[in-house]
Amino acid sequence: MSATARFLLAVLWAIVIPGAAAAATLHVGGQPVDFIRWAPADPDLLYGFLKPDDRRLDRLRELGEDLVDLVSRDDLTFHADGRITRDTTFIRQFLTAEGVNSYGNMSFWAESFGQVTTVTQARTLLADGRSIPVDPGTVQLTPDSDDDIFTDLFEVVLPMSGLEPGAMAVVRYTVDIPPGARVVPYSWIIRPQAFVPQENVQVTVRWDEGMDPPVVRSGHPDVPCRETAARTITCQGRHLPTFPSDDSVNYADVMPAVVVAEPVTWAELGQGYARLIQGAFSGEAAVRAKLDTLLAGARTDDDKLARLYDFVARQVRYVGLELGHGGQVPRPTATTLDRRFGDCKDKTALFLHLARLAGFKAYPVLTSTSRESVARMAVPAQSYFNHVVACVRLNEGREQCADLTASDAAFWDSRLTLDGAIRLDLKPGVTGPSRFKRIQPRFRRKIDIRVILHPDGTVTEDQAIQFLGRSAISVRAALGNSNQEDLKRSMLRYFHRNVSDSTDPTFSLQGLSSAGFPVMLHYDVRFKNAYDPRTQNRFNDTESYLIQDLNLAESANRHFDYVFDGLDYRSDISYRLPDGLLARHTGPALDFTGPFGSLTRTYELADRRVVVKTRLNLPPQVVPVGRVPEFNDFLDALKQSASMWFGYRAVGQGR
Amino acid sequence: MEQDRNPQEIAHQPADAPWLPPEAVPAGPPVDESEVDAGVVSLRPPMALWRLYLLILGSLGIYWIFWIGRTGAELRRLIDPKRPAWLYVAGSLIPLVNFFTFHVLVRRIQAVGQKHGADPGIPVWGITLAFVLVFAVVAPANLIKDLPESTLIPFILGTNTLSAIPLLMAQRNLNRVKAALPDVTWHYPPGRFIVRHYVVMVLGFLLLGMIATVQVYEWTTLTGKPLARGDTVSGSRELYSVIVPDDGWTRLDPKKHDPDADLILLGSDASTLVKVFVSRRSSRTLDSATEARWDLLAQDAPIDAYEERREFLPGTLIPVSYARYGQSGALATDLTWTATVIHDGTWIEVLALTDNARRQESNLKFLIDSFKLTGLGTFP
Structure with a gap:
């Protein structure tokens, strides 16, 4: 049996034998973490089977690589009851001491709201045949938050034990996403080629009978997707080198991705999100009262909009409570008005509410400030976007957009912060994303x-x-x-x-x-x-x-x-x-x-x-x-x- | 042909030194009456016209002034005791006044002849007309600035021959008048040159010889490949090219003139020169290059006009500096144009100079603007 065939067999074996141990609640810092289950099985994963050909490893070392991902695999299943499960496997081999020292902690992201993540494999395989499991007591959780943004997304860090050059780290986990955890169509962006060479990348998508098939699209020419069985699409690639890096580059635009998304059109996506924002309009009496105060004495449209902007951008401070559905659904405008804080969608919703009450044709625009390439957005998916702004169509046909989080800008120049960004107008008749024109040099x-x-x-x-x-x-x-x-x-x-x-x-x-x-x-x-x-x-x-x-x-x-x-x-x-x-x-x-x-x-x-x-x-x-x-x-x-x-x-x- | 000797003259010469004036001839302050009327007078002997022509030619025209002064002095003795010789000299040096002065001089020769019953032969108006005509031709010719170097000697000989014509005519009349004078002694024996003549001629021929030497040197060294307007010229390594702005330009061999130069072009006049320098000087910038050129030029004369512009060489992203330096020297205004580039550590400077800005400035600007790099990608 050739080394390659033996390796592929081992990969298959590693994947088809799930963890079988009973799940236990993970404790971090002595506190139970109910959204992560610890259930690592102990299959007889054999180092010798997983290890690639020596010449291949030597070649990678010659290229200066410190580690290699032997297996990166995602299995997504869309269930008829609305659940989505994702089974992810990583097997990484450390080639050098530098690799061990710098990248010896494996990690993945887990959401605490509505999802349960179960760790089914977490161990180190050594060349001498030993298998050292990760001690659950060493697992750490790091919230993806900063001073003004609070999320329920955590990085789960697994310090791998017994690592040495040549050792392999095996991590596998499953995520169960119930339908109630989603308020927008599901989409998942996977980067098959990143800054670690990949020996075997695989994305498999399955769906239950009777469902509309999800959209699976690969933007990577070496990771093609094809139907491999009934209701099964597999995208696979081998021997992908490290993705090249540059100083001035927007990786979201240039790094190829495999996108998996529930089937939806751009128009449906936009209308759905517009409904979420519309649904946030509330407490009209209070909002109108505020409007009257703000616009007292204002005569021109420009003046009115500038006053509304100044209030929402500077007197409603930025705080992002991206917890639960709060990551997608704006809070009621009356709440934002009352609290005087909110994130981009909260502030945009309040501005839109005020502006519409003032008689302006105002509408929200989904934005991606980290992307500039429309061509790279091949599949209608919410995951591309990271921001919401407001635009107003003025009487003379002129459009004026404003970023309500740009508290250091005025209404008229806050638009400058959006130069070149991707936009999806949330209004009828829009069939796809476009870009904000560049108005002037940065x-x-x-x-x-x-x-x-x-x-x-x-x-x-x-x-x-x-x-x-x-x-x-x-x-x-x-x-x-x-x-x-x-x-x-x-x-x-x-x-x-x-x-x-x-x-x-x-x-x-x-x-x-x-x-x-x-x-x-x-x-x-x-x-x-x-x-x-x-x-x-x-x-x-x-x-x-x-x-x-x-x-x-x-x-x-x-x-x-x-x-x-x-x-x-x-x-x-x-x-x-x-x-x-x-x-x-x-x-x-x-x-x-x-x-x-x-x-x-x-x-x-x-x-x-x-x-x-x-x-x-x-x-x-x-x-x-x-x-x-x-x-x-x-x-x-x-x-x-x-x-x-x-x-x-x-x-x-x-x- | 004039007589070289007058038998009357010989009788008055001392036997041992026939070229010395007789002792009886007084030399001294002006007298109220002409010496001829008063008795014996000492004059220069009549001179053969070929001798005078040789003197004028040999002295490169300088003898002209001597002749006027001496003749004026003789006329003063013969007929015009109150008119000093320097008046003739001064009048001859002033344009337009010189016509009148020469006319007076010839007329006075005529008068002396008439007084002594001699017919000078050529009418006064004829000689004066000849003088005017010759002056009308020679004076403008002397103003030609862009005379080719190779024609300089023929030009000098030609203009001197022309300007000798009225003098020769006047000398002819003077000879006849002198032959008719009674009681006259000659300063030196007729029919020969005296020492001063030889000195003047030697000096003149020396000057002519120097000019000829320079001419020969320039002829042998400043000759090269003739170029025509529109010719494209490259240096030894074909890193660049310039276009010849006018006919009459020559490409010289840098090894003979300036080994530091990569290319040397001589303009249609010898005062216009273009040199191209190529050097590997990686540390040099356009600023330091133009400043260095400034310092070099300023060593010769203060720079009183300077303009510089920088842009990309057409079709490239290589900056080029075009600079124009104006320097007023004691004799002329020098104009220098430079085009300088630094590319891949190689410094190239086109240096174009002239002291004939009026005619050559547009040519030099054309040449400088035509400069381009042709060897991109092959720079050392």
């Missing part, structure tokens, strides 16, 4: 610097840096809650990193609390002995903020197209010479126009004054991976032009 800065050259060689600068559009929103989000000491530290660090670390400027920051306006950063700085008017006849300067922005725009992508968010940089730098000196020659005028954007610079020269105007415009664009080096070369070429200079002469001196 990074926008306007810089005004007044430089005064003093006769003693001192140079004083008044720098005003305006962050515009989405940049202003980002700065507000990053610094809005900082205390004065933190602000000072941040501003000094920013100056030292970008301009000079030889001196400390005084600074002021304006617009942090004025959503909708630019954030303005002022530096007043003095450089002693910056030039010598007696021995020099040329003043050199460097546009350091331009270099910083160009550095940020670079990409190290080697595998995937680079989605560049755009950069708009404008600077006006004026120099004033002391009495007795007159400006004359200037540095080079720039006119770099290339396939990715443009950089221009002009000099204006009059007596003792020189003004340098620089404009950089790199529009948002997708740079094909093959052209990323060219894109970086383009930026490098522009960086070479960050230096500026002008000549001067003493009054009365010849030309």
